Amino acid sequence: MMEIKIRExxxxxxxxxxxxxxxxxxxxxxxxxVILDGQVKVNGEVELQRGKKLYDGDIVSFDGETVxxxx
Numbered sequence: 001m002m003e004i005k006i007r008e009x010x011x012x013x014x015x016x017x018x019x020x021x022x023x024x025x026x027x028x029x030x031x032x033x034v035i036l037d038g039q040v041k042v043n044g045e046v047e048l049q050r051g052k053k054l055y056d057g058d059i060v061s062f063d064g065e066t067v068x069x070x071x
Contacts, residue, residue, distance in 0.1 A: 001066045001067070001068055002022055002065065002066070002067045002068070003067070003068045003069075003070050004018055004021045004022050004067055004068075004069060004070070005070050005071070006054075006055075006056065006069060006070070006071050011055065012053040012054055012055050013053075013054050013069060014050070014051050014052065014053060014054070015031070015035060015040065015042065015047060015049065015050055015051065015052040015053075015054060015060065016028050016031035016032060016035065016050040016051070017031075018054055018060055018067065018069060019031045019034070019035075019040070019060070019062065022060075022065070022067045024062050024063060024065055024067070028050075031050060032050050034062065034063075035047065035048060035049070035050045036048060036050075039062060039063070040060065040061070040062045041060070041061040041062070042054065042058060042059070042060055042061075043058055043059055044059075044061075054069045055069065055071075056069060056070055056071035057069065057070075
């Protein structure tokens with residue numbers, strides 16, 4: 001499982017940003033497309049909002065990869 005860190009000054013990271021930071025998509029447009037297509041899960045549930053706020057401990061799954069958000 002890969003981990004991505006929320007910036008020190010932030011409480012959360014948005015789902016589209018998290019996918020880019022983890023290297024799972026190349027751009028915000030790619031993130032939007034895979035999210036709207038129902039290919040991304042947050043904590044086991046399909047998530048359709050690119051702006052979904054992710055907090056410490058949230059788990060994102062996409063394309064066979066799993067990413068944990070840490071503070």
